[in-house]
Amino acid sequence: MPELPEVETIRQDLRRKILHKKITDVQILHTKVVGGKPALVSKHLIGKNFSEIGRVGKLLIGELSNDHAYLLIHLKMTGQLVYRIGDKIFAGGHSLNKMQTELPDKHTQVIITFADDSKLFFNDQRRFGYVRIVRPDELESIKAAYGLEPLTPAWTFEAFQKQVQGRKTLLKAFLLNQSLIAGIGNIYADEIAYDAKISPTRRLNKLTHQELKKIFVSSEKILTKAITFRGTTFNNYVDSDGNTGNFTSHLKVYERAGEHCKRCLRATIKKIRVAGRGTYFCPTCQT
């Protein structure tokens, strides 16, 4: 499940790898992921290059050179973006890294080829993700629907408080709500609540000022640390090199039901359903 740290890892890596490289070919193997508009995507990409790669929440935004259009990529649950410079690096009898597979494979949806013959593969096992072209005005309305972006200059406790103000929803639902806070998904919502020592079922209007501050600080801390470790691989997230994330072993509660709490060392981590999602927490530490 690529969330903010995973998408940000991909964004930073891709900036270094494909920025300003001329796109020479686009292959769309399954039209569903491009909303049934393969010709539109190809038309806007071929002959252009990415002049910048941005992100809002979990959404990647490719800015196209000499074109008033953007390429949006959403990975949803099982999407991957893997960049390959070709088979040359594997020449001389070296075998492929075990985490890597030959590409394209049966999950490859789109292949973008650059002038140096390198390729960007958009793979998606479940095909929930998408690739689409939008105009600047469409991009603006899409961006406007997202809430406060963590780790940006706008990310201040005052701005955070404003998002909470007047709300009575559950902490978990708040953290997952992209129109309030951008980029947090099921894994990091649980890790943040655990770090802040607050139950995911608490209502926002019942939180003290101190507790709210803890949630703000923990959000920044967990997301920053997860980016440093290049994200979490639970199901099938890989970075643009095809490597898994290193934050997985640092998870304290997610997918750890039945294990002893790493902090209080007494209780076991429980799994419940909150806001329709599987939710992990320590019933002793988190109140």
Added chain:
DNA sequence: CCTTGTGTTCTCCG
């Protein structure tokens, strides 16, 4: 049946 991210729909309340 389950999984999560997101978009839609419904209900409630003031």
Added chain:
DNA sequence: CCGGAGAACACAAG
């Protein structure tokens, strides 16, 4: 009767 909030539901595919 309305607007907004929140929750419930729907959908994707394996």
